[in-house]
Amino acid sequence: MRADARRNRERLLEVARVACTSGRPLVLEDVARAAGVGIGTLYRHFPTREALVEAVFGAERAELCARAEQLLAGHEPVVALRAWMDCYADFVATKRGMAETLKVIITGDDGATARAREGLHAAVGGLLAAGVRTGELRAGVLPEDLVAALVGVLLATDDPEQVGRLFDLLVAGLRAPAAG
Amino acid sequence: MRADARRNRERLLEVARVACTSGRPLVLEDVARAAGVGIGTLYRHFPTREALVEAVFGAERAELCARAEQLLAGHEPVVALRAWMDCYADFVATKRGMAETLKVIITGDDGATARAREGLHAAVGGLLAAGVRTGELRAGVLPEDLVAALVGVLLATDDPEQVGRLFDLLVAGLRAPAAG
DNA sequence: GCATTAAACGGAGGTGCCTCCGGAACCTAG
DNA sequence: CTAGGTTCCGGAGGCACCTCCGTTTAATGC
Numbered sequence: 001m002r003a004d005a006r007r008n009r010e011r012l013l014e015v016a017r018v019a020c021t022s023g024r025p026l027v028l029e030d031v032a033r034a035a036g037v038g039i040g041t042l043y044r045h046f047p048t049r050e051a052l053v054e055a056v057f058g059a060e061r062a063e064l065c066a067r068a069e070q071l072l073a074g075h076e077p078v079v080a081l082r083a084w085m086d087c088y089a090d091f092v093a094t095k096r097g098m099a100e101t102l103k104v105i106i107t108g109d110d111g112a113t114a115r116a117r118e119g120l121h122a123a124v125g126g127l128l129a130a131g132v133r134t135g136e137l138r139a140g141v142l143p144e145d146l147v148a149a150l151v152g153v154l155l156a157t158d159d160p161e162q163v164g165r166l167f168d169l170l171v172a173g174l175r176a177p178a179a180g
Numbered sequence: 181m182r183a184d185a186r187r188n189r190e191r192l193l194e195v196a197r198v199a200c201t202s203g204r205p206l207v208l209e210d211v212a213r214a215a216g217v218g219i220g221t222l223y224r225h226f227p228t229r230e231a232l233v234e235a236v237f238g239a240e241r242a243e244l245c246a247r248a249e250q251l252l253a254g255h256e257p258v259v260a261l262r263a264w265m266d267c268y269a270d271f272v273a274t275k276r277g278m279a280e281t282l283k284v285i286i287t288g289d290d291g292a293t294a295r296a297r298e299g300l301h302a303a304v305g306g307l308l309a310a311g312v313r314t315g316e317l318r319a320g321v322l323p324e325d326l327v328a329a330l331v332g333v334l335l336a337t338d339d340p341e342q343v344g345r346l347f348d349l350l351v352a353g354l355r356a357p358a359a360g
Numbered sequence: 361g362c363a364t365t366a367a368a369c370g371g372a373g374g375t376g377c378c379t380c381c382g383g384a385a386c387c388t389a390g
Numbered sequence: 391c392t393a394g395g396t397t398c399c400g401g402a403g404g405c406a407c408c409t410c411c412g413t414t415t416a417a418t419g420c
Contacts (some may be wrong), residue, residue, distance in 0.1 A: 182367060182368065184369085185368060185369090188368085218369060218371055220371065221370065224369080287377075360387070
């Protein structure tokens with residue numbers, strides 16, 4: 001990778017990180033200008049908006065996934081699951097105005113987003129499996145379904161209290177024995 | 181209301197209905213052109229994209245809400261609820277590419293969308309209340325929470341099977357007795 | 361009919377997204 | 391140090407969104 005390319009990439013990430021957490025909508029042309037590069041350069045390094053966001057938050061997302069195991073180590077599975085769900089909500093809450101982007105990251109099917117999705121599925125899968133082992137959660141729920149449900153809740157509402165109630169509702173559904 | 185205004189409004193609605201159900205993304209300038217009016221005229225009649233979509237599907241949405249009572253009349257409350265959820269999914273499924281628009285209709289707070297939201301809340305509220313009366317569903321779940329959850333699921337995924345599984349999960353959560 | 365006026369029209373133009381490709385910059389080899 | 395090839399840069403331009411305001415037109419009163 002050429003030196004100038006690496007330099008530009010770093011600058012873009014730095015500027016984008018600030019822009020993503022500023023609360024204002026992420027305007028890509030502004031990011032490029034603030035980084036001192038042309039818009040074309042931004043798009044070469046990050047072909048889609050999602051690629052940029054994933055690059056900015058990739059580390060944070062990985063940390064979130066790792067959090068699942070830490071929580072499992074210190075709490076009952078269901079408690080750990082519920083706590084992790086709140087961590088997820090916090091993770092998303094700091095990224096106002098990019099709910100749609102996060103959805104694409106979860107549901108999209110290109111290579112860049114696949115990694116993000118797999119990490120989340122693994123984290124959720126671990127939490128679910130632990131609960132199933134202790135008999136608190138019913139078996140057969142797919143991790144990807146729960147991830148989709150979490151994303152859905154966070155897409156549907158910004159209100160933290162409502163998010164909490166809906167997460168409780170989901171956990172209740174996971175506990176219940178399968179009903180005909 | 182002036183005659184030409186009414187005529188244009190009708191034309192716009194007619195064209196928009198076709199465009200909304202065509203499967204292709206709804207391009208407002210195309211709607212205006214196809215209706216033989218300027219883009220400014222479209223925006224005067226329907227100040228936002230949501231207003232246009234709500235005007236197009238208002239009747240259909242009202243019918244969906246009415247469906248809740250019909251289902252309650254003929255089925256057990258939980259069965260009715262679950263069936264209605266599928267009706268809702270079908271309603272949304274015919275409107276590809278406007279998930280975000282539907283979200284705004286549900287979560288937005290201007291007058292036009294308030295009506296839509298109230299109707300849905302009433303429908304869901306009726307279904308929930310019936311289930312609570314028979315003791316099948318637990319009390320205390322807010323209709324607006326369930327509506328948000330349904331919207332969330334439909335925003336998060338297009339896959340009908342996954343939607344079905346997630347709706348089942350929600351119903352399971354509604355059945356379960358409150359757990360500490 | 362005709363003047364008046366309030367309502368409605370329509371499209372030019374500003375914004376942001378994203379693509380495309382001619383030209384500049386970097387690296388390597390000689 | 392320079393030539394050559396490869397990589398990378400940058401912004402012009404096309405698309406869709408939405409706003410704004412000068413112009414047109416329907417309705418009303420005479």
